[in-house]
Amino acid sequence: MPRFFCDTDLVAGMETDLPQTVARHLMVLRMPIGSRLTLFNGKGGEYESELLTLGRNKASARILAHHPVERELPYRITLAQGLPEAGKMDWIIGKAVELGVTAIQPMVAERSVGRLQGDRVEKRLERWRSVVIAAAQQCGRNTLPDILPLQTLEQILRNSRETACILFSPRAKSTLSVWARQQEPHGITILIGPEGGFSPSEERLAQESGAVFLSMGDRILRTETAGLAAVSAINAIWEP
Numbered sequence: 001m002p003r004f005f006c007d008t009d010l011v012a013g014m015e016t017d018l019p020q021t022v023a024r025h026l027m028v029l030r031m032p033i034g035s036r037l038t039l040f041n042g043k044g045g046e047y048e049s050e051l052l053t054l055g056r057n058k059a060s061a062r063i064l065a066h067h068p069v070e071r072e073l074p075y076r077i078t079l080a081q082g083l084p085e086a087g088k089m090d091w092i093i094g095k096a097v098e099l100g101v102t103a104i105q106p107m108v109a110e111r112s113v114g115r116l117q118g119d120r121v122e123k124r125l126e127r128w129r130s131v132v133i134a135a136a137q138q139c140g141r142n143t144l145p146d147i148l149p150l151q152t153l154e155q156i157l158r159n160s161r162e163t164a165c166i167l168f169s170p171r172a173k174s175t176l177s178v179w180a181r182q183q184e185p186h187g188i189t190i191l192i193g194p195e196g197g198f199s200p201s202e203e204r205l206a207q208e209s210g211a212v213f214l215s216m217g218d219r220i221l222r223t224e225t226a227g228l229a230a231v232s233a234i235n236a237i238w239e240p
Contacts, residue, residue, distance in 0.1 A: 002029065003038040003046070003137045005144070010039060010047045015062050023059035026051065037061055040142040045069055071140050073100040075238060076187035078148075078163065079227050080105040080156050082194035085113040088224045089124075090131050096145070097135035099231045103146040104128070105189070109153055111196035121150055153202050156189065157209040163187040165211040168226060169203065172213040176233055179214055185238040192227040 004022045018026075018039075031037075033051055039061065040046040045068040049061040079101045081092055093104050106128070108115075116124055128147045136144055157165060166188055168176070191198075191211065198206070207213065221229060 001036045001038045001048075002026075002031070003040065003140070005133045005137055006039050006041050008041060009043075010041050010063055010066075012047070012063050012066050015052060015060060018059040018061055020057050023054065023057055026054055026059055027056060039063070040136075042142070042144045044142065046142050070142055071100075072143055073102070073235065073239070075185040076102040076163065077231055077234065078103040078105055078160075078187075078189040079231065080107045080153075080165075080189055080191045081227055082107050082109040082192055082198075082223060083112040083116065083150075084194055084223050089128065092224050092227065093128050093131045093147075094135040095228050096231065097132055097141065098139045099228060100141075100235060101145055101231060102187075103148055104132075105148045105156060106150045107153060107156060107191075108150060109194050110199040110202055112194040113196075116150060125150070153191070153198070154205060156191070157206060157211065160189045163189050165189045165191055165206065165209070166230070167191040167198065167203070167206045167211045167213055168216055168230065169198075169213050170215060170220065172215040174212075174214055176214045176216050176230060177237065179212065180234055180237040188234070190227055190230050192223060192230075195223050 006019060008016065031051055033054060035051045037049045037051055038046050039049050045066055047063050048065045048067060049063050052060045052062055079096050081104065083106060096104055125147055132144055132147060216229060
């Protein structure tokens with residue numbers, strides 16, 4: 001069944017209007033009246049539903065049943081991603097949602113090519129939230145990962161005391177695979193630099209703050225690859 005996010009309270013037995021974006025999508029799909037849909041509102045589980053009406057910008061559905069289904073990881077992963085150039089961030093966020101991250105932390109680093117200021121910050125955050133919704137609809141997640149406010153590396157390190165911060169460096173002496181196998185699954189923040197990587201001063205700051213320095217092998221990964229590869233590797237080792 002097609003899946004759609006509805007930012008409203010949903011209860012089995014009720015009839016509800018669907019968002020305009022959902023109505024337009026249903027029109028494109030040419031869904032007939034009576035079609036079954038899956039709705040979720042990010043508050044737990046998903047709702048089996050039936051399409052009642054459909055117009056160009058308006059649609060409604062009847063909620064048939066609630067299913068307490070969750071597809072979340074049993075541990076928290078925050079991906080702190082240094083702002084990359086152009087539209088790479090959209091792609092990174094979409095794939096990170098598919099891989100199960102709990103939150104995406106946009107990060108300003110010294111070597112960030114992309115720069116956001118003023119009104120552009122909130123507009124970009126709103127866009128990224130829409131990317132999260134689209135990815136969650138596609139991959140079956142019923143809980144939306146958070147898009148956190150834009151922060152510097154220093155702010156992230158200061159605010160991440162309850163989780164282990166992991167920074168990948170070609171100079172690290174321990175590998176991700178060895179480290180992960182020695183750990184019980186727990187909350188982590190993965191720090192990924194922009195295209196030029198972290199500066200020496202940023203690496204010193206991370207080290208002084210207690211970040212764990214790890215390597216993913218001899219090859220240097222691109223910024224849009226590194227974080228997703230790390231999440232995939234950790235999931236392969238930690239997931240039961």
